[in-house]
Amino acid sequence: MCRAAAILAALILALLSAAPAIAGSPIEIRITGVDASDYPNVRVVASITDADGQPVEGLKATDILLSEDGRPQRAGLELVGEKQPLALVLALDVSGSMAGKPLADAKAAMNLLVDTLAAGDSAALITFNTSASIAQPLTTDKRLLKDAIAKAATGGDTAIFDAESAALDVLGGTDGNVRRAIVLLTDGDDNSSHTSITAVNERMSAQSFPLYVVGLGATLNSGTLRSLAEAGTGGALYVAPTSA
Numbered sequence: 001m002c003r004a005a006a007i008l009a010a011l012i013l014a015l016l017s018a019a020p021a022i023a024g025s026p027i028e029i030r031i032t033g034v035d036a037s038d039y040p041n042v043r044v045v046a047s048i049t050d051a052d053g054q055p056v057e058g059l060k061a062t063d064i065l066l067s068e069d070g071r072p073q074r075a076g077l078e079l080v081g082e083k084q085p086l087a088l089v090l091a092l093d094v095s096g097s098m099a100g101k102p103l104a105d106a107k108a109a110m111n112l113l114v115d116t117l118a119a120g121d122s123a124a125l126i127t128f129n130t131s132a133s134i135a136q137p138l139t140t141d142k143r144l145l146k147d148a149i150a151k152a153a154t155g156g157d158t159a160i161f162d163a164e165s166a167a168l169d170v171l172g173g174t175d176g177n178v179r180r181a182i183v184l185l186t187d188g189d190d191n192s193s194h195t196s197i198t199a200v201n202e203r204m205s206a207q208s209f210p211l212y213v214v215g216l217g218a219t220l221n222s223g224t225l226r227s228l229a230e231a232g233t234g235g236a237l238y239v240a241p242t243s244a
Contacts, residue, residue, distance in 0.1 A: 026051050032234030033179065033208045045179065045208075047234075085120040086181065087138060087174045089167040090145075092152055093186035093216075095129040099154040102216060105243035106185055107149050113183070114145045124170050125149060128163035129156030130192045138170060160186055161193035164200045164211065164228060171209065180209035184228075189221040197224065204231035211235040216243055 033045030044066075048056045059077065066075035090110055094103065110125075117123060117140075125136040125148045136148035167182045174180060190197070204211060213229045215222065215237060222239065229235040 032210045086179045088123040089182045091126040091163045091184040094127045094152050094154050095158040102243040126166050127152050128159050132163040132166045157192040158188045159193040160190040161195040161200050165195045182211045185214040187216040201231035208233050213237045215239045
């Protein structure tokens with residue numbers, strides 16, 4: 001595994017040639033998953049987007065160069081969005097400060113996200129305030145997800161780390177061939193978790209899926225939220241000034 005870790009650290013993905021549809025456009029490649037369970041074969045999951053953030057279409061294996069320490073490696077290419085289902089955990093802050101419009105807007109956003117799930121994709125909902133609870137286990141039934149989102153009510157403090165730990169527990173029981181991700185929305189700072197940030201970051205760093213943190217408002221601890229998002233593979237922090 002030390003050898004595998006060295007290979008993963010050295011992986012470089014670059015466009016070898018640009019398809020006509022993307023000629024002249026800057027390309028961003030974000031690695032969102034690495035699987036070395038079939039070592040020496042290493043599977044890398046990545047998103048490739050253009051300057052507008054849209055997926056690049058028409059890519060072939062010959063368009064991608066994969067190298068280790070400057071030595072070309074053979075690479076296959078498959079569109080995971082068409083091949084593999086997604087397991088997504090939505091973690092929603094329902095602490096007292098989210099009451100009113102912030103929660104209403106957050107629910108609307110999460111419902112929109114549920115609507116984008118494809119057939120075969122599954123999602124779960126975790127709500128958290130003073131503690132975290134699984135409001136809806138993983139399901140492919142969008143109606144159940146939306147019902148759970150609708151029932152979320154505010155009150156109490158904020159246990160962000162406990163919510164992430166619960167999300168990791170949910171995804172830990174999924175098939176390794178399923179794409180996995182966490183979306184966590186909060187408007188504050190952790191003030192009631194039993195789990196430490198060190199513990200959840202260590203668990204995230206051992207996984208190969210991303211945590212996307214949406215921070216709402218101006219009272220965030222951006223350093224803490226960024227640390228959470230960057231502990232995994234391919235995660236990110238997005239700050240929304242208002243719930244709109």
